Amino acid sequence: MQAFWKKNQQSIAPWLFLLPGIAMFLLYVVYPIFGSIQISFFDWDGLGEKTWVGMGNYVELLDDEAFYTSLKNNILWLVLYLLAIPAGLFVALFLNQTVRGIRIYKSLFFFPFVISQVVVGLVFSWFYDPNFGLLNVALGAIGLEPIAVLADERFVTYGIIVAGLWPQTAYCMILYLTGLNAVDPEQIEAARLDNAKGWKMLWYIILPQLRPATFIAMVVTIIGALRSFDLVSIMTDGGPWGSSRVLAFFMYEQAFSEYGFRMGYGAAIAVVLFMIMMVYISGFLYKMYRDERGH
Amino acid sequence: MFPTPVEKTSAKVRIGYQVALPIALILWLLPLIAVALTSIRSAGDINAGNYWGWPSSFNLVENYTAIFTNTPIGQYLLNSFKVTIPTVIGAVALSCMTGFALAVYKFKSSLPIFFLFVAGNFVPFQILMVPVRDLTLHMGVYNTWQGLALFHIAFQTGFCTLFMRNFIKALPFELIEAARVEGVSEIRIFWYVVLPLMKPAIAALAVLIFTFIWNDYFWATVLTQGADNQPITAGLYSLNGQWVSSWHLVSAGSIVAALPPVAMFFLMQKHFIAGLTLGAVK
Numbered sequence: 288m289q290a291f292w293k294k295n296q297q298s299i300a301p302w303l304f305l306l307p308g309i310a311m312f313l314l315y316v317v318y319p320i321f322g323s324i325q326i327s328f329f330d331w332d333g334l335g336e337k338t339w340v341g342m343g344n345y346v347e348l349l350d351d352e353a354f355y356t357s358l359k360n361n362i363l364w365l366v367l368y369l370l371a372i373p374a375g376l377f378v379a380l381f382l383n384q385t386v387r388g389i390r391i392y393k394s395l396f397f398f399p400f401v402i403s404q405v406v407v408g409l410v411f412s413w414f415y416d417p418n419f420g421l422l423n424v425a426l427g428a429i430g431l432e433p434i435a436v437l438a439d440e441r442f443v444t445y446g447i448i449v450a451g452l453w454p455q456t457a458y459c460m461i462l463y464l465t466g467l468n469a470v471d472p473e474q475i476e477a478a479r480l481d482n483a484k485g486w487k488m489l490w491y492i493i494l495p496q497l498r499p500a501t502f503i504a505m506v507v508t509i510i511g512a513l514r515s516f517d518l519v520s521i522m523t524d525g526g527p528w529g530s531s532r533v534l535a536f537f538m539y540e541q542a543f544s545e546y547g548f549r550m551g552y553g554a555a556i557a558v559v560l561f562m563i564m565m566v567y568i569s570g571f572l573y574k575m576y577r578d579e580r581g582h
Numbered sequence: 583m584f585p586t587p588v589e590k591t592s593a594k595v596r597i598g599y600q601v602a603l604p605i606a607l608i609l610w611l612l613p614l615i616a617v618a619l620t621s622i623r624s625a626g627d628i629n630a631g632n633y634w635g636w637p638s639s640f641n642l643v644e645n646y647t648a649i650f651t652n653t654p655i656g657q658y659l660l661n662s663f664k665v666t667i668p669t670v671i672g673a674v675a676l677s678c679m680t681g682f683a684l685a686v687y688k689f690k691s692s693l694p695i696f697f698l699f700v701a702g703n704f705v706p707f708q709i710l711m712v713p714v715r716d717l718t719l720h721m722g723v724y725n726t727w728q729g730l731a732l733f734h735i736a737f738q739t740g741f742c743t744l745f746m747r748n749f750i751k752a753l754p755f756e757l758i759e760a761a762r763v764e765g766v767s768e769i770r771i772f773w774y775v776v777l778p779l780m781k782p783a784i785a786a787l788a789v790l791i792f793t794f795i796w797n798d799y800f801w802a803t804v805l806t807q808g809a810d811n812q813p814i815t816a817g818l819y820s821l822n823g824q825w826v827s828s829w830h831l832v833s834a835g836s837i838v839a840a841l842p843p844v845a846m847f848f849l850m851q852k853h854f855i856a857g858l859t860l861g862a863v864k
Contacts, residue, residue, distance in 0.1 A: 315736030322713030
């Protein structure tokens, strides 16, 4: 036994170290993915017998107006959420100085990312309140009519996305501040001698060096946009009349519907969201694979 | 440095920057400042619509005492700690081991396993929801902190493994080889050679996971219900329903819920940012 271990420990040890982590991950992450795909072919209230319906849930989805609303809002989220990246870069450039107290400023600008999205949602619901919210106080001050952002189908999704952009911009800012810290000062000096400044300097010298930060910012922002659930749930509960639903929220709403749980239908929505997400995840993995090979 | 440091510019720009800085900060945090100020107003002010004028009285102590005595917010906070602390310990412990295995040993399935952890970390929560809820019910831990913590440990292991593996990869491999030549066993290498070097990574992950789990709302609503077991995020949502238009209480509750991760961030700022910006520089 002892001799066997001594001889083979280098091939056994990795598996011993991996075992608990892999077991937990298989049970709680990998197996449920397949479980959900399977459940999406059934009609199930979460308690009783499951009834096989084949592609029934997916066919129903194609006819469900709420599905298209959610899909459309998800695309809106995806596109507008990306604004957090240039916004974060802008704030980072503004704060990348060495004046006194700048560290405190950087920390305080990062604040929105540290607090829970539940709190962000409450803060913004209040900010948008048509009677006394800060937004409408400001609109009133410049002589405009108040807007009930969260009760108006035309504005509601934009209103929630703005709330989401607040912490996401802070996140991108911190990524870029770290990136700017590592920019090669010699290249900047050399470019300055060549008379490069302002936009030219940013575009040709700085941005190429910030590419790793931009990549991470893209990954976390896209994933964040597709995961959006908390803010919708807190700020509007999908309303008014379901117009601010996104896929993640729509899935939850159907699975735990007040009119009886529809786990199968919910799972089908989750599978669609998963497929969309897999496009990005595969892209990310492919890039990681190339980097690994490159070493 | 880019942009040009303001010290090297004209006095006009320098002063302009010094003035712009606090103004930008106040604008940026305006929604939060408004909430903090409202949390010390009186109910009278709220009912009279006095949201932005000078408060008729400062009710800091009254409002915060009121939410702790009239609502289960203390219990919610306790529940959050009961879920968050075991999750931090569990996920960090598991990923120290998985990260070590994937960084130090060369074997065929090393990269596929690593990618499995990374990919799993990005999947939408909804694809896991129904089976995880079912599993939790069957294990008899639905609506307990254990049930919530077990799931969080498993899920966070994905991100933590990515982090730990890359951290250990960057350590000098000669240390391990030297120990092997001395005949030190693999387990002792992990414990006595590598683990002591991982302290900064452990600190960074611990603060990050603390914040992520504390702020989790989705799983709290899926796996728990009622004030006895729900963490503060889900609790705040239900309190918001009860406190219709008592905005001074909603505000005070929000501030209380936000404090622990904020405190954590300020205490461990360096580690927090190091963890969050992993990979942002080459």
